[in-house]
Amino acid sequence: MVKIIIFSLLIIVGFGFFGYNIWKVRSNILLGRDLNRSDNFWTRLKLMTLVAFGQKKMFSKPIPAFLHLALYLAFVITQIELIEILADGLSGVHRSLRASLGGFYTFMISFIEILSVLAFFATIAFLARRNMLKVPRLRMSELKGWPTKDANLILIFEVILLVCIFTMNGADEAAQVLSSNSSYGFTVSQFIGPVFFGGIKSIETLHLLEQIGWWGHIIMVFIFLNYLPYSKHFHILLAFPNTYYSNLEKKGKFTNLESVTSEVKLMLDPSADPYAIAVDPNAVPLRFGVKDVTDLTWKNLLDAYTCTECGRCTSACPANQTGKLLSPRKIMMDTRDRMVEVGNNQRKFGKDFDDGKSLLHSYISEEEIWACTSCNACVEECPINIDPLSIIIDLRRFLVMEESKMPTELTGMLTNIENNGAPWQFSQSDRLNWANEE
């Protein structure tokens, strides 16, 4: 009875805190500007199925893709065992699904165990790769400090989760052997159980070990769940909505700013009367481009939460490869850090609070955004369709249109376009000269 009460409390606190965090994450994402991505349900569903569920884009690097797949499958399938743990915890019955499922139950647990063994080796391989192999994209300056700890912590959590599962099933199998010389027939633990716990000749100790594994597992699940919203590992949940709400247009198509369109139309229309247009005196004019996270769209902010800092974008970036300051991954990490900061500030000090900082300048420098060639390699590379390029371009728009700050050569280029319709100083009337030149 005590166990059921403690367990119920754990569930209430675990899910309650997670719910609170999800509410915070949602309100942070909604700091962004509106954007309509409610169209093309079936196209989006297909994209999500292929890219998030099917991990299509991961397979351009087969070895990490395979290891990642093992972890992912184990994670998804183990949720079935979690259902039983919840049922056991609330009913006080041991292995409550076994009686009704029979042979299928053994098959299911065995399946989970095999995947868990693969996941265990994958986790060890990932830990080794992160800490021993010198994979350049996992050792860049933006990962110093917390991001590296975060990455290792996640992997350690996974090791603990897996150790708990095998402690639980292994001790249970050893207890079966000790009490009735029989076995549940779980593929992995029927062998490793006796190996690790066979020396223990007390049924109470084995039950205690089994309980430690059981409680350890469920406690770790709740720690893990509640750690996610603070971690880069949030992608295991957000990859799904993030790919669903992907940009479906051609990657080369940049948005046309509507606020600019109406002004340009006015300028080009000789009969237009600017005073005839009704202006709402209370309307706050929208900024051109992006200075802070509140100028970004909610999709940009969802992108930032979804980024798991793998760095494929940065390792494909031509600017980064040639030693420039730009790292698309850092753009996403900065966006997330700033969004969380603004969200916390607004909740604490009210909506109009200004901390004097902004995404541009305080987090992302002008040098970074001017290094971009807009080649879309980062967008192409991201396994879960994050788009750092649109943030970079919107930051440029703010610099150019609101602050008139840009490299001097670009000022010249823009003046040329405005004066003679070409980025160079050639007269428009010479545009057809090539046809008569030898």
Added chain:
Amino acid sequence: MSLHVPTMSEMIAKGETPEILFWVGCAGSFDDRAKKITKALVKILNHCKVNFAVLGTEESCSGDPAKRAGNEFTFQMQAMMNIQVLNGYEVKKIVTACPHCFNTLKNEYPELGGEYEVVHHTQLIQDLINTGKLALEGSETYKGKKITFHDPCYLGRANDVYEAPRSLIEKLDAELVEMKRCKSKGLCCGAGGAQMFKEAEPGTKEINIERTEDALETAAEIIATGCPFCNTMMTDGIKNVEKEDAIKVLDVAELIANAADL
């Protein structure tokens, strides 16, 4: 052979309507190297008797470099002025030899009122060959030569056009060799995003040198491109490593025009 380059206004004055507008672009109009690509394409169009016209002095910058540099005002001013001209001539189909113009006209003009069928010149040439208007059979010019293709970002990743330029190289009876980074994984030449018009930010290497090294690794004799800016960057890269004699940078249109002996 002199080029026949009718302008839109001449044709309309004669009461004729061209099938397709050739959007030359700023590089194609003014840059000495890119002008050769423009002429190569005109030779092909003339040879195949394509009923085309150019805007001539009525053409203006598509606005791409302004947009990528963050100046949406200048972009939209250019776009809307161009759209007025294009719609005035009731243009339906456009071909361009510049992937930047291609992308902007194709993807960014429709919302502003300019809806046209826009094709890259490699797609048009592919079509001319497929419909039998252009024949390359028996051409020895590039037979067996190793040619690598550098994917322009605004043609490849931006618009998913990878096959048209490659199919043309295969039509030359040449040996197409791919760089280690190609198609959707292709490395930028370094010119996009208005970088063409500014100094690179501080770094350890120029992007065009990095890309030139990719091309040299293939041991190709020719780097084919489909973009005037990529052409400039790759040509500069080759000059930088002093390999001008070993490897040439040519647009796909130039390869085709040479092979067809135009």
